[in-house]
Amino acid sequence: DAGVTQSPTHLIKTRGQQxxxxxxxxxxxxxxxxxxxxxxxGPQFIFQYYEEEERQRGNFPDRFSGHQFPNYSSELNVNALxxxxxxxxxxxxxxxxxxxxxxxxxxxxxxxxVT
Amino acid sequence: xxxxVQSPLSLVVHEGDTVTLNCSxxxxxxxxxxxxxxxxxxPTFLFMLTSSGIEKKSGRLSSILDKKELFSILNITATQxxxxxxxxxxxxxxxxxxxxxxxxxRLHILP
Numbered sequence: 001d002a003g004v005t006q007s008p009t010h011l012i013k014t015r016g017q018q019x020x021x022x023x024x025x026x027x028x029x030x031x032x033x034x035x036x037x038x039x040x041x042g043p044q045f046i047f048q049y050y051e052e053e054e055r056q057r058g059n060f061p062d063r064f065s066g067h068q069f070p071n072y073s074s075e076l077n078v079n080a081l082x083x084x085x086x087x088x089x090x091x092x093x094x095x096x097x098x099x100x101x102x103x104x105x106x107x108x109x110x111x112x113x114v115t
Numbered sequence: 116x117x118x119x120v121q122s123p124l125s126l127v128v129h130e131g132d133t134v135t136l137n138c139s140x141x142x143x144x145x146x147x148x149x150x151x152x153x154x155x156x157x158p159t160f161l162f163m164l165t166s167s168g169i170e171k172k173s174g175r176l177s178s179i180l181d182k183k184e185l186f187s188i189l190n191i192t193a194t195q196x197x198x199x200x201x202x203x204x205x206x207x208x209x210x211x212x213x214x215x216x217x218x219x220x221r222l223h224i225l226p
């Protein structure tokens with residue numbers, strides 16, 4: 001049973017460029033959430049997708065956008081990259097309104113470095 | 116604004132010691148409190164706590180929630196070097212599956 005998979009694992013970009021990160025949820029999950037984790041910090045919620053729509057959004061600028069596809073996979077796009085966007089980007093999947101199990105299963109993340 | 120505060124931010128102990136990690140929260144739509152362990156990449160789930168006063172245990176790890184005082188603790192007994200990690204506390208909102216994390220406690224176990 002494949003867990004959450006993310007690609008690429010590492011990425012180096014230059015300021016001003018655009019980046020797309022990809023995520024495939026755990027089998028049976030229909031909801032995808034994206035988090036940004038800066039060094040030494042906890043994960044910060046970016047947004048969540050369900051049924052191909054953005055359900056919730058954290059305090060991130062419009063440069064951060066996303067998409068969810070009919071197969072539940074998701075993309076995170078960041079435009080006009082800033083040095084401060086350098087972080088580990090984590091994707092997490094869940095099944096909406098699940099019971100007592102863990103609500104989030106995380107992927108290993110994409111380490112983005114902006115130079 | 117909803118927030119989660121963890122303490123201490125970092126902790127260094129010797130193998131065999133017992134540690135207690137703290138998490139306090141201020142949340143409008145509280146549903147559950149969660150603990151995750153993050154070693155290098157993906158946080159892995161430890162506990163989900165919804166009811167006050169009920170201890171959850173998994174091996175040497177245990178956790179309890181106090182909904183009146185708005186805090187939770189994570190205990191690790193007889194620590195091992197493999198327990199070295201960042202321990203993240205988070206809450207799950209009642210309206211959806213959005214999870215808000217604290218900054219974590221970085222735990223280092225010396226052999």
